Amino acid sequence: MGSSAEFFQHLMNGLTLGGIYALIALGYTMVYGILKFINFAHGDILMVGSYIGLFIFDAIRGQSLGPWTIIAFFIAMLGGMIFSAGLGMAIERIAYKPLRKATRLAPLLSAIGVSFILSNMAAWMWGTKSRKLEYPFDNSPLYIGEVSITPHQILILIVVIVMMISLKLFVDRSRIGKAMRATSLDQDTAKLMGIKADRIIAITFAIGSALAATAGFLIALEIKVYPSMGTMTGLKAFVAAVVGGIGNISGAMVGGILLGLLETFGVALLGIPYGLRDTIAFVALIIILLVKPEGLLGKVEKEKV
Amino acid sequence: MLNFILLILIYTGIYALMAVGQNLITGYVGLLSLTQAGFFAIGSYATAILSVTYGWNFWMTLPVAAILAGFFGFLIGLPTLRLKGDYLAIATLGFGEIVRNILNNWDKLTNGPMGIQRIPMISIFGMRVSPYAKWGFLILVWVFVVIAYLLFERLARSRIGRALEAIREDEIAASSMGINATRYKVWAFVFGAMIAGIAGSLQAVFILSVTPGVFTFMVSIMVLCMVVLGGMGNFKAVVLGAFLIQFVSYFPQLVGLSNVIPPQFKQVLFGLILVVMMIWRPQGILGREQRSAPGRLFKKGGRS
Secondary structure, three states: OOHHHHHHHHHHHHHHHHHHHHHHHHHHHHHHHHHOOOOOOHHHHHHHHHHHHHHHHHHHOOOOOOHHHHHHHHHHHHHHHHHHHHHHHHHHHHHHHHHOOOOOHHHHHHHHHHHHHHHHHHHHHHOOOOEOOOOOOOOOOEEEOOEEEOHHHHHHHHHHHHHHHHHHHHHHHOHHHHHHHHHHHOHHHHHHOOOOHHHHHHHHHHHHHHHHHHHHHHHHHHHOEOOOHHHHHHHHHHHHHHHHOOOOHHHHHHHHHHHHHHHHHHHHOOOOOHHHHHHHHHHHHHHHHHHOOOOOOOOOOOOOO | OHHHHHHHHHHHHHHHHHHHHHHHHHHHOOOOOOOHHHHHHHHHHHHHHHHHOOOOOHHHHHHHHHHHHHHHHHHHHHHHHOOOHHHHHHHHHHHHHHHHHHHHHOHHHHOHHHOEOOOOOEEEOOEEEOOOOHHHHHHHHHHHHHHHHHHHHHHHHOHHHHHHHHHHHOHHHHHHOOOOHHHHHHHHHHHHHHHHHHHHHHHHHHHOOEOHHHOOHHHHHHHHHHHHHHOOOOHHHHHHHHHHHHHHHHHHHHOOOOOOOOOHHHHHHHHHHHHHHHHHOOOOOOOOOOOOHHHHHHHHHHOO
């Protein structure tokens, strides 16, 4: 294989991985943008969404592969997204909302509690053994020149691009999106202008959780579904959000893709052992915090007294 | 039965050490650190490797374990503590996972997932403290707890402790009073890490073996629960919290229901404790210790 083909191969792998991180990072960044708070349970919401998607898919798909399995796959994904959105809103209502006026530490601790409850409830109800999600199509790779690309990767790219464009349009163009931006900018003023901030916050949680469920369901095809699947993925997506500039939606997209590329090329070209792949993200986090703590696209925030 | 209660008390002591450290970081400075398990692991492995591979005496490995844990605390603390507290939580969470990852993979030094067995027992003045004779070990562990308690309590009442509380209440105001916030935060973090290292060292000579599987995120969560349940910013409360959490975690075995109650039950309970305490009683069972010297004087004089 020529070196340029090899390069494009890694680029392809990095982009798909990065797209996944970006989808998850969006949830962190949107919530942080409005509430200035890290939703630790985000990765676990992803896990629950993947389980629900898996159950729906297993229930409705037939025996043989065909157009129906692909439709069934998307129906299952939608089911997982809706369930996660509801779960995200419920968690916000029960565990975070009473703590809005509390110290900074309180919602963080509560979120860690929620994360722990979700992952252990899942292990309790559904067992710790990982479950396989079958491909809805024949996943043998296609070749473009010497570069191989699997239908799974194509699926990821399409879904990620569609999701990102629609989110961007929603936030930039729609009325609710405008209200979201206003709430994120200044919650009190937004309330005075007649924006129902509580409703906007609930919607933000719903959208973030649904995106996480989508990402979870997409990677479940490769890494299977298990109760702690959200932990590491969630952490890395958070790093992506920080790298891009937390609170900034375009930043999360850029950060996610950058992190995906960094991991793929780090292992392939820099010779970082595969076992230490997860460490790359944290080294990136430390470096970005040292050099440019506001992230690539973030604004410098001066704290006022 | 008595043996089992002694076992719970020994673990209470080991975890109380970690909780005391966590209390300094979370209760006093108001920072969320999620990696007591990581420092615990570093301390354990330091003692295990030095005493098994290099034949060191336990008492020589102990300071190395503490310093090594403190050094790593310094390494993660320095970049993250300059910024807002939220990043520390993520960085420390990641650090804990990385430590376990490395312990699992660095076969040459740590023997991978198998861990290190046959750690020599402690001896004091030629007397062997066997973990099988639980009374001796219990006393040893609690001597450490009492020393740590007194030291940290002293530290909290000193100028340093007041500086830490000032940082928690308002970092900008504290800085404008001339307190170097970053330096104090890093020191608090390093002290917290060191004592977790000591706890790890003790655990290694109690179980006489170390495996990476012991040092999961669950350990950090348990320690956090101890602090939150007992009361942030109150060292007595934290020791009480350590006892309560250990008791809850061994309750199924204690009443002989360990086949009925699934292992996840207590973990769900720990999660619930965090959420419920934050919503209804954020100050914990005992609450923050109130102690302002001028106030006390005033009360005494004013009540006549």
